[in-house]
Amino acid sequence: MGLRGFGSDNFSGVLPEVFKALEESAFGHQHSYGEDKYTEKAIEDFKQIFGDDIDVYFVYNGTGANILSLSAFTHSYNAIICAETAHINVDECGAIEKQTGSKLLTVPTFDGKLSLGLIHNHMHGFDDQHHAQPKIISLTQCTELGTVYTHDELKEICDFAHAHDMYVHMDGARLANAVAYLGCTPASITKEVGIDVLSFGGTKNGMMFGEAVVFFNTTMSKEVKYIRKQLMQLHSKSRFIAAQFSAVLKDNLWLKSAAHANAMAQKLANAAEQIPSVSITQKVEANEIFAIIPREKITKLQNECFFYVWDEDAAEVRWVCSFDTTENDVIEFANLLRQELC
Structure with a gap:
């Protein structure tokens, strides 16, 4: 290999600030399983961005974040509507369907973005015991094709979903890139448009490991701690994920x-x-x-x-x-x- 590659943002190393945070958190004893000062601090950092009325759960990776998010809103007889190119459909080895039991209903798109017209293709079979029941729409921001949903596009989809007793999940593995492109606040394209749950990416943006799941619809997160444990996404030394998030959230x-x-x-x-x-x-x-x-x-x-x-x-x-x-x-x-x- 000659030049540095352009294969993936997962190929990159770690931000110096993150490495320093890991080093500083490596000494001494702290309570385990999230009952430590670093986890408490990171959750407060998220609340500074999104407001106090959220629940935050740290997990190891993006697949775990997506499974945890979607598991909180679905039963095995439900269906999840997503773009055909969605990471949960293409790059997670069937994990969503295996772990949630829900069926993925995929939609072909040119630019990776869902619209009401495309979502309508799967809006049928409600109350039919022979048909998987659509319950949540999963959007990726930025999409797998590098495109970005605007505030109005997201609000239109969220309003539609909620009007049909459905929810909206955002796979935000590259949320930071979308916020930077739009020049908006993080809350304006998540919480304020009606997103129910967000997979908040860290690894693709300079962290060593770890993602966060942010619940804006906190009525659905009451039993998530049990689901996270069953999914093997509860890190005993949670401080090492949390300390990284505090480092990357500091000073934007x-x-x-x-x-x-x-x-x-x-x-x-x-x-x-x-x-x-x-x-x-x-x-x-x-x-x-x-x-x-x-x-x-x-x-x-x-x-x-x-x-x-x-x-x-x-x-x-x-x-x-x-x-x-x-x-x-x-x-x-x-x-x-x-x-x-x-």
């Missing part, structure tokens, strides 16, 4: 890191779209770029600077920038693209 570090990743993606997209044989396929609204490039050049480019193929049939690839992507990384990769593709 999580948003600054995401804004940098977004800016690097835009810089790379601007350079790549000047190459005639490159076609950018999605709006670059966060830290991901999707592009069609000459098929015969993909392997050689990957050997020089790794990235993933998104759609084999279309020769569509994905480039992802991270909090630690540098301008020099972008310039070197753009030069490589020009060298190989022009």
